[in-house]
Amino acid sequence: MFYTTSGHAWTLAFASFLLYRLYIVLYNLYLHPLRKVPGPWLWSISWIPKVWRNNVVGTHWSHLKTLHEKYGPVVRVGPDEVSFTSATAWDDMQGRRGSRSAEFERDPKFFIVTQIDQRDSLLSPVKEEHSMIRRMLLPAFADRAMVRQEAILLDWADRFLQSLHRRKGESIDIAETYHWTTFDMMGDLAFGESFGCLENDRTHYFLDLVTKALPYLSVLHILLRFDMTRLLYTTATRLPWMQSWMDTLDFAADVAEKRFQRRGEAREDIMTIIWDNAQERKEKLSRRQAAQLANILCTVGTETTSTALAGITYWLLKTPHAYAALVTELRSLKEEELNIRKLAVLPYLNACVTEGMRKHTAVAGPTPRVSPKGGALVDGYFIPESTVVGIPQWAAANVASNFTKPEYFLPERWLPQGRDEFADDNKKAFNPFGKGTSDCLGKQLAMTEMRLVIAKLFYHFDLVLKPESGQWLCHKDARSRLFWNKQSLWVDVRPRAT
Numbered sequence: 001m002f003y004t005t006s007g008h009a010w011t012l013a014f015a016s017f018l019l020y021r022l023y024i025v026l027y028n029l030y031l032h033p034l035r036k037v038p039g040p041w042l043w044s045i046s047w048i049p050k051v052w053r054n055n056v057v058g059t060h061w062s063h064l065k066t067l068h069e070k071y072g073p074v075v076r077v078g079p080d081e082v083s084f085t086s087a088t089a090w091d092d093m094q095g096r097r098g099s100r101s102a103e104f105e106r107d108p109k110f111f112i113v114t115q116i117d118q119r120d121s122l123l124s125p126v127k128e129e130h131s132m133i134r135r136m137l138l139p140a141f142a143d144r145a146m147v148r149q150e151a152i153l154l155d156w157a158d159r160f161l162q163s164l165h166r167r168k169g170e171s172i173d174i175a176e177t178y179h180w181t182t183f184d185m186m187g188d189l190a191f192g193e194s195f196g197c198l199e200n201d202r203t204h205y206f207l208d209l210v211t212k213a214l215p216y217l218s219v220l221h222i223l224l225r226f227d228m229t230r231l232l233y234t235t236a237t238r239l240p241w242m243q244s245w246m247d248t249l250d251f252a253a254d255v256a257e258k259r260f261q262r263r264g265e266a267r268e269d270i271m272t273i274i275w276d277n278a279q280e281r282k283e284k285l286s287r288r289q290a291a292q293l294a295n296i297l298c299t300v301g302t303e304t305t306s307t308a309l310a311g312i313t314y315w316l317l318k319t320p321h322a323y324a325a326l327v328t329e330l331r332s333l334k335e336e337e338l339n340i341r342k343l344a345v346l347p348y349l350n351a352c353v354t355e356g357m358r359k360h361t362a363v364a365g366p367t368p369r370v371s372p373k374g375g376a377l378v379d380g381y382f383i384p385e386s387t388v389v390g391i392p393q394w395a396a397a398n399v400a401s402n403f404t405k406p407e408y409f410l411p412e413r414w415l416p417q418g419r420d421e422f423a424d425d426n427k428k429a430f431n432p433f434g435k436g437t438s439d440c441l442g443k444q445l446a447m448t449e450m451r452l453v454i455a456k457l458f459y460h461f462d463l464v465l466k467p468e469s470g471q472w473l474c475h476k477d478a479r480s481r482l483f484w485n486k487q488s489l490w491v492d493v494r495p496r497a498t
Contacts, residue, residue: 028079033384039076040067047225050078054365055218058479061364064395073401074379081388083366084379085396087428092378093369093389094436103127104376106438107368107388113220114245114295127437134441136285137293140273141441146448148268149189150340153448156185156198157456163198164461164493171466175310175489176203178453182302182309183207185449190270190297191259206251210299211486213245218481252295253287260290270297303483304362305446308432309453310489311360312353314472315409316458317465317491322411323458326352330459331496338459343451351411353450357432358397359409360473364480366390367434393432394480402426462497466490 028045029035035044043049054060064083067075073086084093093104105127139145146153160181164172180197183204187195195204223233236242259271271290278285316323329348330338343349368390375384383389398406403425404413413422433440440446457463469490472478479485 032079033382034076034080034082034387037074037076037082037381038071040071043078044076045079047078050081051222051225055222055481058481058485061392061394061480062478064365064392065398068395068399068401073399074381078388080386081368081390082378082381082383083395084389084391085399085402085429086379087402087426089379089391090428090431090435092376093391094431094434094438103372104369104389105372106130107370109221109224110368113217113224130438132283133289133293134438135281136274136278136283137441139277140270141443141445143444145270145273146340146444152188153185153340153452156181156188157452159184159198160453161456161460163201164457165495166201168493168495171490172493173488174313174463174491174493175306175487178309178313179203179207179302179306181453182306182449183298186297186302187255188269189445190301191255191294192262192265192267192269192271193255193258206248206298209244209248209251210303213242213248214482216241216245248299249291249295252298253291255298256290256294257287260287301442301445305449307484308353308357308360308362308446309450311362311473312356312450312454313457313463313491314465314469314489315356315359316352317463318470319409322352322355322409325411327458330455333459335459338452338455340448340452343455344448346451346455347415348411349451349455351414353447353454354414355409355411358403358430361393361397361432364392364394364484366392391431397430397432402429460496462494464492464494466492 025045029041032044040049050060053063064075064077067077068083068085073084073089075083077083160177163177163180177198180201180203183206184194184197184199187193195206197204197207220233220236223229223236256271259269263272263275265272271293274293275285316326325348329346333342368388371378371383371385371387371389373385375382375387377383378389396402400406404422410422412419413425414427431439433443433446469488472487472489477485477487
């Protein structure tokens with residue numbers, strides 16, 4: 001009798017669960033406020049399709065382009081998530097606004113997996129906290145600061161060339177070398193010390209730790225997504241496989257602390273500018289906040305720039321006419337003209353950098369945001385409050401509705417005089433550094449680094465893409481979760497013929 005009753009109870013519980021799930025499915029399809037937003041029906045009723053492609057397989061970045069080409073610039077990609085690719089969406093979600101109620105704040109769940117305390121942080125979803133940190137940081141990334149740091153930037157660009165000279169005659173993984181360069185540059189610019197990658201021609205252990213840790217952060221995102229697995233999140237953060245990421249946080253905290261101990265030095269760097277500005281404004285930058293900034297500078301500040309450099313190089317080597325035009329422009333100059341001011345106004349160099357970032361965006365997916373209380377209109381659709389929204393960078397930059405011949409690398413579309421064939425390009429839909437009050441503070445630094453490194457490289461060397469990297473972006477390993485998976489970009493590098 002006991003077993004029969006128990007069996008009936010389990011049957012009833014299972015049946016109740018199935019009925020509940022059926023209700024959720026029907027609600028999401030026919031009653032949900034997002035029911036009129038176009039998109040695949042399976043993605044509307046469950047998070048599983050998105051989580052599978054984004055967090056497990058890593059192909060969500062390319063599939064979003066397919067979805068937007070089929071359904072248009074507004075696509076429902078989850079029960080409570082909408083993806084956009086239009087310039088209008090950028091203005092509606094991230095344009096500058098005077099009304100607090102209109103703010104689309106960052107989705108805190110996206111950043112929580114970093115284990116960085118988001119209070120009073122640059123990652124804070126709260127506008128007031130985020131704005132306070134931005135005010136401290138602004139002077140460190142202003143144009144004047146870049147001019148004062150020019151000697152350091154030029155020195156590291158030359159060290160990059162020296163590393164290539166030491167390995168001439170060899171096949172070089174230029175993507176890895178770019179990461180060494182941006183990491184060493186950031187160490188010197190931000191903390192007054194080199195991390196030794198270019199000097200030793202090898203990857204710093206911090207970069208290895210980040211590469212190992214990123215898949216685990218993606219697993220944490222999965223656990224946060226589902227009600228049934230959310231309880232496992234805290235336990236998962238304490239497992240041994242998270243240690244590699246925690247080690248990166250410890251490294252960043254140590255770097256910031258060492259710089260804090262040397263804050264009396266006369267040498268100016270990003271951290272000293274931030275500290276001085278905080279004191280002038282009578283605001284306090286705690287050691288916890290300094291450690292947070294150090295982690296962001298060492299990861300996001302180097303990963304994205306090196307990724308963009310690799311993409312620019314790949315597409316130049318795949319496009320002979322662009323390669324020839326860039327080399328002609330650069331080699332018409334004297335070497336001493338390869339400085340920050342001159343490179344900033346070279347039309348074809350800047351067109352190549354911008355087009356390279358379009359073809360291989362530094363970050364493939366969106367930085368998700370949450371719709372404000374009361375909801376808001378985005379690109380003609382009413383988005384109810386607490387809906388996750390985002391603009392996938394790669395998809396928005398590569399859909400035919402935004403760009404003519406999007407599959408081709410055509411720097412000419414960005415030249416000042418332009419061409420009639422590109423007159424319909426929707427360039428405002430491409431914002432590689434974000435837009436509005438939370439755009440990337442490091443934009444000028446990143447652009448300066450990219451111009452300088454690309455100019456020095458193609459001025460001094462002839463490059464040939466190796467066959468094994470001929471399908472670099474299209475390769476089966478071209479995956480992206482939080483960042484792009486690391487892929488070797490093999491090239492032959494020879495000093496230019498004089």
